[in-house]
Amino acid sequence: MKVSPLSEALGVEVTDVQLAELDGAALDALKTQVFENGIAVIRDQQLSPEQHIAFAKRWGGIDVNPFFPTNSGWPEIAEVRKAETQRVNIGGGWHTDHSYDEIPAMGSILVARELPPSGGDTLFASMGAAYDSLSDGLKQTLDTLRAVHSADHIYQPGGFYSKTDQAAELTGQELSTRAVHPVVIRHPVTGRKLLYVNAGFTLHFEGWTREESLPLLAYLYELGAREEFQCRVEWQPGSVAIWDNRATWHLAMNDYHGHRRVMHRITLTGDPIAA
Numbered sequence: 001m002k003v004s005p006l007s008e009a010l011g012v013e014v015t016d017v018q019l020a021e022l023d024g025a026a027l028d029a030l031k032t033q034v035f036e037n038g039i040a041v042i043r044d045q046q047l048s049p050e051q052h053i054a055f056a057k058r059w060g061g062i063d064v065n066p067f068f069p070t071n072s073g074w075p076e077i078a079e080v081r082k083a084e085t086q087r088v089n090i091g092g093g094w095h096t097d098h099s100y101d102e103i104p105a106m107g108s109i110l111v112a113r114e115l116p117p118s119g120g121d122t123l124f125a126s127m128g129a130a131y132d133s134l135s136d137g138l139k140q141t142l143d144t145l146r147a148v149h150s151a152d153h154i155y156q157p158g159g160f161y162s163k164t165d166q167a168a169e170l171t172g173q174e175l176s177t178r179a180v181h182p183v184v185i186r187h188p189v190t191g192r193k194l195l196y197v198n199a200g201f202t203l204h205f206e207g208w209t210r211e212e213s214l215p216l217l218a219y220l221y222e223l224g225a226r227e228e229f230q231c232r233v234e235w236q237p238g239s240v241a242i243w244d245n246r247a248t249w250h251l252a253m254n255d256y257h258g259h260r261r262v263m264h265r266i267t268l269t270g271d272p273i274a275a
């Protein structure tokens with residue numbers, strides 16, 4: 001297994017390994033890479049859907065996302081796709097998957113199935129680096145706060161996707177989600193402090209109105225999206241990305257109109273998160 005950094009802030013590229021054949025020690029080493037670096041892209045894989053599912057189960061449970069279509073024929077696999085004719089993609093703004101759940105998903109394993117001829121990269125941002133960059137004063141303030149998260153404004157009727165050409169594909173519009181989490185969490189494995197608010201799903205600080213919360217949230221969203229905290233995954237046929245939702249944000253670039261892109265995602269169940 002060969003490992004090299006994707007950027008200064010986070011991410012590693014892993015080569016010379018087949019995920020379908022990893023022994024226990026190699027899997028532990030890969031988990032450590034993901035927990036310490038936030039995201040790993042593993043190149044040149046031949047992972048069938050069955051092998052994708054079997055590999056995901058070695059990380060813990062599978063968290064079936066109620067909103068994404070599962071047209072691949074495997075209920076554990078969500079299809080993240082954009083057709084030649086569609087204009088809106090899935091995950092096109094900075095977000096953390098499942099922060100609206102009481103126990104948010106630990107991460108995801110995303111397999112490239114059909115890629116556009118160019119573009120369609122995924123950006124990741126380090127919430128450990130973003131937190132570290134704050135002043136002691138703001139760190140102390142954020143350490144005491146909790147925030148309310150929901151996906152209702154994204155997936156419910158009248159929400160973000162309902163007004164887009166992804167509406168017909170998504171499911172679960174009747175569901176309501178809400179969770180309250182500390183604004184700064186500790187990574188359950190590395191112990192690193194992480195900023196845990198995101199533009200996709202965080203509504204407001206607990207006990208604050210949305211109007212009061214927005215200026216500070218907007219500051220944190222701008223901070224977290226600074227290039228110095230990012231890395232970029234350029235997908236190739238056979239690429240698989242594994243990311244840690246507690247430690248990162250991500251954003252799927254929507255720069256390939258007229259071309260089809262299909263990814264297979266398995267979401268991994270998490271542990272309770274805490275300050």
Ligand SMILES: O=C(O)CCC(=O)C(=O)O
Nearest residue numbers: 080090091097122252265
């Ligand atoms: O399509 C991608 O690159 C990522 C989309 C996304 O946000 C996700 O799968 O969670």
Ligand SMILES: [Fe+2]
Nearest residue numbers: 091096097250
């Ligand atoms: Fe996502």
